[in-house]
Amino acid sequence: MEEEVGESLATPAVELVDIWKRFPGVVANAGAHLRVRGGTVHAVLGENGAGKSTLVNVLSGVYRPDEGEVRLGGMPYRFRTPADALAAGIGMVHQEFRLVPSFTVAENVVLGAAKRVLRRGDLEERVGELGRRFGLATEPDRPVWQLSMGERQRVEILKALWRDARILILDEPTAVLTPAEAEELGEVLRHMADDGRSVIFISHKLHEVTGFCDEATVLRGGETVAASLPVAETDAATLAGLMVGATPLTNERPPSRTPGEVRLGVSGLRALGDRGLEAVGGVDLEVRSGEIVGIAGVAGNGQRELAQVVAGLRPATSGTVTLDGADMTGAPPRARFAAGLAYIPEDRLGVGLAPRLSVVENSVLRTYRGQRRGPFLSGSRMAAHCRDLVERFGVRTGPLGDPIAGLSGGNLQRLLVGRELSGRPSVVVAAQPTRGLDVQGVKAIQNLLVAERDAGTAVLLISEDLDELLTIADRLLVLHDGSIAGEFDPASAERHAIGEAMVGQAPETAP
Ligand SMILES: Nc1ncnc2c1ncn2[C@@H]1O[C@H](COP(=O)(O)OP(=O)(O)O)[C@@H](O)[C@H]1O
Numbered sequence: 001m002e003e004e005v006g007e008s009l010a011t012p013a014v015e016l017v018d019i020w021k022r023f024p025g026v027v028a029n030a031g032a033h034l035r036v037r038g039g040t041v042h043a044v045l046g047e048n049g050a051g052k053s054t055l056v057n058v059l060s061g062v063y064r065p066d067e068g069e070v071r072l073g074g075m076p077y078r079f080r081t082p083a084d085a086l087a088a089g090i091g092m093v094h095q096e097f098r099l100v101p102s103f104t105v106a107e108n109v110v111l112g113a114a115k116r117v118l119r120r121g122d123l124e125e126r127v128g129e130l131g132r133r134f135g136l137a138t139e140p141d142r143p144v145w146q147l148s149m150g151e152r153q154r155v156e157i158l159k160a161l162w163r164d165a166r167i168l169i170l171d172e173p174t175a176v177l178t179p180a181e182a183e184e185l186g187e188v189l190r191h192m193a194d195d196g197r198s199v200i201f202i203s204h205k206l207h208e209v210t211g212f213c214d215e216a217t218v219l220r221g222g223e224t225v226a227a228s229l230p231v232a233e234t235d236a237a238t239l240a241g242l243m244v245g246a247t248p249l250t251n252e253r254p255p256s257r258t259p260g261e262v263r264l265g266v267s268g269l270r271a272l273g274d275r276g277l278e279a280v281g282g283v284d285l286e287v288r289s290g291e292i293v294g295i296a297g298v299a300g301n302g303q304r305e306l307a308q309v310v311a312g313l314r315p316a317t318s319g320t321v322t323l324d325g326a327d328m329t330g331a332p333p334r335a336r337f338a339a340g341l342a343y344i345p346e347d348r349l350g351v352g353l354a355p356r357l358s359v360v361e362n363s364v365l366r367t368y369r370g371q372r373r374g375p376f377l378s379g380s381r382m383a384a385h386c387r388d389l390v391e392r393f394g395v396r397t398g399p400l401g402d403p404i405a406g407l408s409g410g411n412l413q414r415l416l417v418g419r420e421l422s423g424r425p426s427v428v429v430a431a432q433p434t435r436g437l438d439v440q441g442v443k444a445i446q447n448l449l450v451a452e453r454d455a456g457t458a459v460l461l462i463s464e465d466l467d468e469l470l471t472i473a474d475r476l477l478v479l480h481d482g483s484i485a486g487e488f489d490p491a492s493a494e495r496h497a498i499g500e501a502m503v504g505q506a507p508e509t510a511p
């Protein structure tokens, strides 16, 4: 009882009071509030575009609010730059990582931090030690370009801890993680909170919020619709309702159909990874018309490379890839696209979209080459095509002539998926297509893939979200260490058996 009174009287570690932030044509924060106590993990929830990133960017000094106040420990602060915020103890783990790929883990961790110069070996040891203290396993001497997304994230977290951030902000950190990695991250975050730090955790995955957060604040349309709800006193359905302002979505499996002829064939496929080691070690699979074949696996087990080889972006060292029976093993990406392949890459910005080009240009980026035969694509036809995509796929965007760099992750993905599917493909390879999207965005993309399947397309869905695969895949293959480690029927498979295959334990050793 006494403790409760003491806590409620304690000054919050962080207060954001009546924050307004406008961008051209958009009010991103419309009087938002956030109060975070020290020693807690605080979830910030909200649909895509709700203003979550903007709000925490105000706290981290990236944006200056048009109105409103930032208080730390009850004192008002005005940050002009992220460096100001960092000096006040606020560390941000960004949604899009900001690491130098050619530097090592240790170099990236200390980069820009005002600390005395250390010898390389000492530096690596200190960084390794810091990681161990918080349960963050890393290899300090590895260059960052070699790391998986999950590993890069650990480096970003270490960067903040190295600077002794008391307040850590993680903007959708689990979007790039496997379920197991996400669970591990939860433990790391608890560790940091138990250490007296405040952790602000942005997520769309409600089970994570109920799993390891203490309190939750929900944003909708730039406003705070629920502030500092004690997570123990609420549930996922309530939170989902607050986020979308409507009844929560269900996870029912759409009915399967009988698959038709083989459209994508992969046989004895081998390929090297970025480090020159074998990443795909002899994969055989077939995807038929009218089925979704899911590939499950822990990040870094060859999924990315497999998708790239099928798309023609990485050479096969042996084996074959066929599309509708035609050998495409050595064909360039363009030939594959012309043969009916659509590719939704894991790497949205860079491979899928060009950040500096406009929404219109990005909406035709891939297809216009194929349309060169006809009359030149006119500006008005491009704009009409783009408007159609934006409308059909629910892309929230400013003026269509502006660069896509300002769009949020979910909107970028809708644009990319819309563009790929509008080409009427016969085979779709989708790599982590719903990563980082909000509840409705996830559902929208999943529904699109199911609709593609029902229209007779063969869909290869690579996902680290097992729930997603169990919901929409018709067959499930597990990739472990570059090979297929098991095949499951998603309608009847046991999660723990799939989990064992994901970590390389042969199914026959299960009881
Ligand atoms: N730099 C920016 N320029 C223009 N509009 C932006 C910018 N950042 C965010 N927005 C817009 O503000 C709204 C809120 O975005 P954001 O804070 O990223 O939401 P969330 O993180 O909840 O998805 C969205 O409509 C988004 O498109």
Ligand SMILES: [Mg+2]
Residues within 6 Å of the ligand: 052, 053, 054, 171, 408, 409
């Ligand atoms: Mg965001």
